[in-house]
Amino acid sequence: MLLAAYGQQHWWPADSAFEMMVGAILTQNTNWQNVEKAITQLKAVDALDAQTMLDMDEARLRELIHPSGFFRQKAARLRLLCSFYLEQGREQGIKNLPDARASLLSLNGIGPETADSMLLYALGTPVFVVDAYTRRIFARLGLTAADATYSELQEYFHAQLDKDVSLYKEFHALIVQHAKHYCRVKPLCTHCPLGPSCPAIIS
DNA sequence: GGCCAGGTGTAAA
DNA sequence: TTTACACATGGC
Numbered sequence: 001m002l003l004a005a006y007g008q009q010h011w012w013p014a015d016s017a018f019e020m021m022v023g024a025i026l027t028q029n030t031n032w033q034n035v036e037k038a039i040t041q042l043k044a045v046d047a048l049d050a051q052t053m054l055d056m057d058e059a060r061l062r063e064l065i066h067p068s069g070f071f072r073q074k075a076a077r078l079r080l081l082c083s084f085y086l087e088q089g090r091e092q093g094i095k096n097l098p099d100a101r102a103s104l105l106s107l108n109g110i111g112p113e114t115a116d117s118m119l120l121y122a123l124g125t126p127v128f129v130v131d132a133y134t135r136r137i138f139a140r141l142g143l144t145a146a147d148a149t150y151s152e153l154q155e156y157f158h159a160q161l162d163k164d165v166s167l168y169k170e171f172h173a174l175i176v177q178h179a180k181h182y183c184r185v186k187p188l189c190t191h192c193p194l195g196p197s198c199p200a201i202i203s
Numbered sequence: 204g205g206c207c208a209g210g211t212g213t214a215a216a
Numbered sequence: 217t218t219t220a221c222a223c224a225t226g227g228c
Contacts, residue, residue, distance in 0.1 A: 027210090028211070069225035109210095109211065134209095
């Protein structure tokens, strides 16, 4: 039985649902430190707003998010998100869609992890977020196949955990926090203080 | 200087 | 249906 014994409160730092959705795009294959720089710059010119981002030149948007990397494609992706966000009636409108996940996935630049991050952290929908860390840890523990697909991994967690937004949030946060420090890509978890069966995850 | 980071889309094999 | 590659910055 899997259980998050402890976890971070409010692990995804953001002042609003919209900011979280922007962060979900910016953090794609990118260190969160770089994302913070980009968000700080957006806030500094009061541009962390859907209409504002649509009104400014795309070149200007690229400049502002530059530190987060992939700035050309991310600027385009952010604008698609902004249009969608306003058309649907902001987060409440998106939440009320018959299938919000499918609608998000239909936007270019939003894949399963980005969509699920938005659903869980910005919209409060109980979907488990599978990321590279999750795949790595659980594969090393021998609990899931290394080549499992996104939906296979997600189904695994949905089957193991109570369908609870806070639990999903905390558990995912815990996985990321742990993996960042001890479950690196190259050196296997050799100096992980939690040992090979990782009691933070298994109980 | 190389590796890595809270992925996604596209185009070959 | 799988695999490879482009996209880009900044910290260690």
